[in-house]
Amino acid sequence: MTRRFALMIDPAAADDSRSDFADTFTLVDAAAPALSVGELSTQRGDGVFESIGVVDGHAQEVVPHLERLAHSAQLCDLPIPHQTQWRQAVERAAAHCEEGEYVIKLILSRGVEHGPTPTAWVTAAPASDFSTVREQGIRVVTLDRGYDLDIAERAPWLLLGAKTLSYAVNMAALREAHRRGADDAIFLSRDGFVLEAPTASLILRVGDRFVTPEPNGGILHGTTQLSVYEHLAGRGFAVEYGRIPASDLPRADAAWLVSSVRLAAAITAVDGADLPVDRALTAELNEYLLSPRD
Amino acid sequence: MTRRFALMIDPAAADDSRSDFADTFTLVDAAAPALSVGELSTQRGDGVFESIGVVDGHAQEVVPHLERLAHSAQLCDLPIPHQTQWRQAVERAAAHCEEGEYVIKLILSRGVEHGPTPTAWVTAAPASDFSTVREQGIRVVTLDRGYDLDIAERAPWLLLGAKTLSYAVNMAALREAHRRGADDAIFLSRDGFVLEAPTASLILRVGDRFVTPEPNGGILHGTTQLSVYEHLAGRGFAVEYGRIPASDLPRADAAWLVSSVRLAAAITAVDGADLPVDRALTAELNEYLLSPRD
Numbered sequence: 001m002t003r004r005f006a007l008m009i010d011p012a013a014a015d016d017s018r019s020d021f022a023d024t025f026t027l028v029d030a031a032a033p034a035l036s037v038g039e040l041s042t043q044r045g046d047g048v049f050e051s052i053g054v055v056d057g058h059a060q061e062v063v064p065h066l067e068r069l070a071h072s073a074q075l076c077d078l079p080i081p082h083q084t085q086w087r088q089a090v091e092r093a094a095a096h097c098e099e100g101e102y103v104i105k106l107i108l109s110r111g112v113e114h115g116p117t118p119t120a121w122v123t124a125a126p127a128s129d130f131s132t133v134r135e136q137g138i139r140v141v142t143l144d145r146g147y148d149l150d151i152a153e154r155a156p157w158l159l160l161g162a163k164t165l166s167y168a169v170n171m172a173a174l175r176e177a178h179r180r181g182a183d184d185a186i187f188l189s190r191d192g193f194v195l196e197a198p199t200a201s202l203i204l205r206v207g208d209r210f211v212t213p214e215p216n217g218g219i220l221h222g223t224t225q226l227s228v229y230e231h232l233a234g235r236g237f238a239v240e241y242g243r244i245p246a247s248d249l250p251r252a253d254a255a256w257l258v259s260s261v262r263l264a265a266a267i268t269a270v271d272g273a274d275l276p277v278d279r280a281l282t283a284e285l286n287e288y289l290l291s292p293r294d
Numbered sequence: 295m296t297r298r299f300a301l302m303i304d305p306a307a308a309d310d311s312r313s314d315f316a317d318t319f320t321l322v323d324a325a326a327p328a329l330s331v332g333e334l335s336t337q338r339g340d341g342v343f344e345s346i347g348v349v350d351g352h353a354q355e356v357v358p359h360l361e362r363l364a365h366s367a368q369l370c371d372l373p374i375p376h377q378t379q380w381r382q383a384v385e386r387a388a389a390h391c392e393e394g395e396y397v398i399k400l401i402l403s404r405g406v407e408h409g410p411t412p413t414a415w416v417t418a419a420p421a422s423d424f425s426t427v428r429e430q431g432i433r434v435v436t437l438d439r440g441y442d443l444d445i446a447e448r449a450p451w452l453l454l455g456a457k458t459l460s461y462a463v464n465m466a467a468l469r470e471a472h473r474r475g476a477d478d479a480i481f482l483s484r485d486g487f488v489l490e491a492p493t494a495s496l497i498l499r500v501g502d503r504f505v506t507p508e509p510n511g512g513i514l515h516g517t518t519q520l521s522v523y524e525h526l527a528g529r530g531f532a533v534e535y536g537r538i539p540a541s542d543l544p545r546a547d548a549a550w551l552v553s554s555v556r557l558a559a560a561i562t563a564v565d566g567a568d569l570p571v572d573r574a575l576t577a578e579l580n581e582y583l584l585s586p587r588d
Contacts, residue, residue: 045339
């Protein structure tokens, strides 16, 4: 078993007449050259992706991730990924993950410049150790995302609901957060509403209600947020989507950033002001998120 | 001589003690795998780039492009590219270009995930044939960029003045323009000012004055726009930077999109309404832009 794994996928070879896609996959060395310099993913960030958590060999919520990949592809006018082909690729990747936590990444690129078809690949690698973060929580700062809350509907070419490879701004926001002594950032809309983190969704607790920003196309609909909501609803809590004014964030009774690999991280401070932390619920959420989920 | 050329650059090997950087370059096959799947350029569009026009073996305005690459790198917290190293890489690439028009691309990526240094490379390839476009002009549509004109100063993490690899939105805007029967797009700010095209700068003619949107950090400062301004000023025209309301665009006496490889393309229509075309000046500008420039 290698700890890092990479599999090229031939999306052009996918059709409904077959059930086994093994011969559309090519195993490559994750550390060796595998992509040409003409790749539009690399030249233009032109493609879409997903990150899937793997716990003790079990890839979490594969179908919701594949559905979101397909949604992102549609928003970017890319050929829709064949669900069975990609599920089999994820299974191959998961089979290479050992005990503990891994991350599987799915990438669908527009392909090589002037080329006929997209390029696609799946990787698997050990996840960073987030156990301390899950216990201790994170400090966040709020950063202006520059867009109005309702921009996505008016301007679909901004690709706001798509998880594209063009993440330079997301990465810059994380660096800005670190520069300010925080661990993560929360984007605000220009008109003063809470959006999402660069690589996570936000959930607030207000009394016994949980609320998360409405995924109206302006933010990604978090697969982990959906999973957490399912768990909380099963526990009898009210879970809601809404337009959340930025001023609600520092007044929340608790708040979390949730994502597929780091899972639930309690927010301990917003822009330097402490926020209450619900340690018991955070532990419960992470226990749930680490259990096998489909 | 090969028609496509690719050279990997080792940015970590650059220091001021040397004058010849040949042994920091590795020639690679442009069509063969050269980059690993862990590349952050490909996973996150995390890096910066430049495109340089080459005419009959002469790379145009290499220094302004290298200076802008350095400016972009600085905005993205990337190590500043060593100017002499990169100039020598561009010279190597230009030496592989035959007669006619080529494009040299410079890419500086944050490198491989968890890796110690950036990845960098230069490519050269034949340019598309833009002779018809230069003669016939282009139809454009205006598209909302979603940002206020002054956002860059307030929110530097949006990287608006950097030429990053995260161009998915630029590519989506071009597809939207094509969908509307146009050739190109012009971005407008949310508050109603003209910005730039996805891969070009805009110059308007109003009487005997030329005006282009102020490069206040919210747009790229076009190397070709600067060159055109130098030419026009030399011809005795007034050239200005300003805040241009969107309503000025369809009332211009002429307008162009200018860029390093397509050069000057006269705008023949904005959102379906015809715009006057100055064929003589367009031809003059392209003749100038095709002459050797440093």
